[in-house]
Amino acid sequence: MPEKDIVEIVEMPRLFLDSLGVGISIVDVETGLIRFANAECCRIVGYTLEQLRSAGISFLDLTYPEDRDSNRVQHERLLAGEIDSYRIDKRYVRQDGSIVWGRVIVNPIHDAAGRVKWFCAVVEDITATKILESQLAAAEKLAGLSTFNIVVGTDEPSQTPETASSLSEVLSHVHPEDRATLEKTIRRAIAKRTGYTCDYRVVAQDGAPRRVRGMGSCVYSPSEGRVHLVGSALDLTASRQHQDDGMPEPIRNMLNYIEANWQRKISIEQLAGQFGISSRTVYQYFANSGMSLGEKIKQNRMQHARRMLCAPEPGDTVMSIALRCGFNNPGHFAKEYRKIYGESPSESLRDASLPAWHQETPRAPVSGAARRRGD
Incomplete structure (x- = not known):
């Protein structure tokens, strides 16, 4: 030179x-x-x-x-x-x-x-960022936590396929019975630019299902003109297994029976007698655990109702699904459902029945100047 x-x-x-x-x-x-x-x-x-x-x-x-x-x-x-x-x-x-x-x-x-x-x-x-990333990865592994960052929307319609592909990659690891519910929850969070929390099952590499708690939040990046869904999934399997290890066998058998026969209506007294323990023992055990057996039964049935509403069969209605899941009071069912999932049962059923092209597609916020121009 x-x-x-x-x-x-x-x-x-x-x-x-x-x-x-x-x-x-x-x-x-x-x-x-x-x-x-x-x-x-x-x-x-x-x-x-x-x-x-x-x-x-x-x-x-x-x-x-x-x-x-x-x-x-x-x-x-x-x-x-x-x-x-x-x-x-x-x-x-x-x-x-x-x-x-x-x-x-x-x-x-x-x-x-x-x-x-x-x-x-x-x-x-x-360098400091890379060190923190490696430390976070190690901590996530120890805690059974995984994280993700998905691009979910832009100002350009051409980006829609990228959004769907990224979302499908996350959903591909979810248990088939829980996939529709999680997808509906995520899409609603994206459309409303809010967060979500959802318990579901994933399929491990060995084929065994594992229970996780998924949490996510939508973050808009002005520099990119895109919305990111930033989330994590916490593996609950180990903690639930630990709880099961300290659980009396009659109680464990009772919960397994409730899970397998969730559609059957049965009283706590009948369950206690069926598994050879007193009703008082059942009430006392669940009172100490922080959730009554009645609440656990309702929670289990509500999860099944959610799955049915997000993936309905032809002819399904909110009333028919509520009744199949053991909820005889539609008003009470709708109130409890909204409290848990942030929407009414009819909204879930309506959105699940729409064709894919009609689903809400999130868009980046429009600037004040653009609104004034009528863009």
């Missing part, structure tokens, strides 16, 4: 460049050598500008060996004109041998004739 070109780079406003909170480097397009680096870039890589230039260090020399191939591929695409710029997360090897993570955005710089002369790399130190 001619000396006048190096002088041209060095004469850039150093005070301005060094005051930025990100690293900036200028790379020669032909050799890949670093010709300039501001103070933050030098701190990130652990070299002074003089060391970088005198030693003839290229950006690939500083890149962690396992990240070089992916970096090289993106750089070659930029050189070939296939892309206008690229962004990657990669590791740098500092002069002292330590490793730092950088988020890098690379753009070409053209000369007066329009030829690519240099590359400008903007580097943000994300």
Whole structure:
């Protein structure tokens, strides 16, 4: 590179460049050598500008060996004109041998004739973020927690297939009997821009069902014009198993019977007699657990009603489903249902009966200026 070109780079406003909170480097397009680096870039890589230039260090020399191939591929695409710029997360090897993570955005710089002369790399130190991510991943694994972030809407209708694909990926792990209920819950949260909490089953890799508690919230990103559904799923199987381990056998057998025969109407006294314990013992046990047996029975039936309303059979009505699930008072059933699921039974049934193309599609908020224009 001619000396006048190096002088041209060095004469850039150093005070301005060094005051930025990100690293900036200028790379020669032909050799890949670093010709300039501001103070933050030098701190990130652990070299002074003089060391970088005198030693003839290229950006690939500083890149962690396992990240070089992916970096090289993106750089070659930029050189070939296939892309206008690229962004990657990669590791740098500092002069002292330590490793730092950088988020890098690379753009070409053209000369007066329009030829690519240099590359400008903007580097943000994300080492702390990566450490936190690894710690969170370890904590999630210990706690039986998984997280997700799904793009669920944009201003552009063309993004709808991406939304459906992302949502279907999450639903693909859900137990078939619970899938329609969870999908309905998520779609309603998206449409209303609210959160949700829902207990459901997932199918593990070994084929065994596991109970989880899913929680999510919709977050709008103005810079992207998109809504993200950010959520997590907490595995309840271990805690429920622990509860079962300390549960008297007659109580466990009683709960299993209720689960298998949820449509049958039976009194607590009959259940107690059937499993050889006194009614007082049953009442006392469930009082100590924080939820009465009657509440557990109602909760179980309400979950079945929810599944039927979200995936109805031809001819199903709110009344017929309520009666099949043991709710003889439609008004009371509707009130309790809304309290749990945030909508009426008729809303659930109506939405489940609509064709897929008629479902609500979330859109990004319209600005005040757009409203005034009538956009």
